[in-house]
Amino acid sequence: MSSLLERLPPSVIALLLQIAAFLLTTLGIRLLGLQLAPLLFALLCGGMSALLSQFAGLARWWLFIQFLFAPALVLMLALHIPPGFFLAAFLLMLVVYWSTFRTQVPLYLSSNKVWQALESRLPAAQPFSLVDLGSGIGGVLTHLAQTHPHGRFDGVEAAPLPFLWSWLRIRFGGFGNCSVHWGSLWDSDLSQYDVVFAYLSPVPMQALWSKARQEMRPGSLFISNTFAVPDHPPQETISVEDLHHSQLYLWRM
Numbered sequence: 001m002s003s004l005l006e007r008l009p010p011s012v013i014a015l016l017l018q019i020a021a022f023l024l025t026t027l028g029i030r031l032l033g034l035q036l037a038p039l040l041f042a043l044l045c046g047g048m049s050a051l052l053s054q055f056a057g058l059a060r061w062w063l064f065i066q067f068l069f070a071p072a073l074v075l076m077l078a079l080h081i082p083p084g085f086f087l088a089a090f091l092l093m094l095v096v097y098w099s100t101f102r103t104q105v106p107l108y109l110s111s112n113k114v115w116q117a118l119e120s121r122l123p124a125a126q127p128f129s130l131v132d133l134g135s136g137i138g139g140v141l142t143h144l145a146q147t148h149p150h151g152r153f154d155g156v157e158a159a160p161l162p163f164l165w166s167w168l169r170i171r172f173g174g175f176g177n178c179s180v181h182w183g184s185l186w187d188s189d190l191s192q193y194d195v196v197f198a199y200l201s202p203v204p205m206q207a208l209w210s211k212a213r214q215e216m217r218p219g220s221l222f223i224s225n226t227f228a229v230p231d232h233p234p235q236e237t238i239s240v241e242d243l244h245h246s247q248l249y250l251w252r253m
């Protein structure tokens with residue numbers, strides 16, 4: 001059972017715990033013969049869900065989400081907002097975040113200062129190729145394509161709206177040395193690139209490191225924004241003075 005839980009994404013575990021909390025709370029108040037107002041019932045469900053989440057070992061921020069979920073649902077229903085609004089919000093989140101519930105890599109963007117730090121690490125004159133794994137809305141690619149016209153820049157992005165945005169940006173921005181593909185970074189052949197750049201999350205870093213070690217050519221450069229690889233210290237770290245105090249980790253393969 002615990003190994004099954006470990007294999008499920010936290011969002012799915014959270015949903016299962018919400019259902020379990022609802023069932024347990026309903027059973028509890030039936031047994032006690034209580035009649036509760038919807039908000040009080042929702043608060044009890046929230047408390048039960050947070051408790052179960054604590055036992056299941058979910059990260060601390062999940063406890064707040066779990067506690068507030070059912071009461072927020074009751075309060076939103078009381079506002080009588082048309083259901084179409086929620087459908088539209090869900091569809092928008094879906095096309096922006098797509099499989100984030102599974103990959104645990106949401107969309108957030110490297111800062112301009114990170115782009116500039118990357119610039120300084122790329123070959124100044126000779127041709128080279130770079131891939132941005134999870135290229136978001138294409139900011140890294142289009143910036144570097146401008147500063148390094150002798151380079152070739154590819155991106156791979158899984159979420160539909162960021163992909164479409166970056167594709168239009170590249171197509172109509174006249175970036176001849178730049179392209180982006182809709183797909184999974186796990187299907188990219190990293191042996192084609194001199195530089196591999198990733199700004200993901202802590203979750204995929206171990207697996208990405210194994211892929212990089214297997215596929216990247218000797219002498220090529222692997223750069224991760226912010227997220228280190230467990231047990232594999234980088235050969236170089238660049239501290240970037242942006243809002244998040246980003247760190248770029250560099251490994252020469």
Ligand SMILES: C[S@@+](CC[C@H](N)C(=O)[O-])C[C@H]1O[C@@H](n2cnc3c(N)ncnc32)[C@H](O)[C@@H]1O
Pocket residue numbers: 097103105106107108109110132133134135136137138139140156157158159162183184185186198199200225
């Ligand atoms: C943190 S953003 C980085 C965006 C961009 N590289 C930058 O530095 O500004 C990570 C992106 O990776 C995408 N992503 C997550 N998992 C992916 C996967 N398996 N394959 C392709 N893209 C993925 C997400 O949709 C998101 O747009």
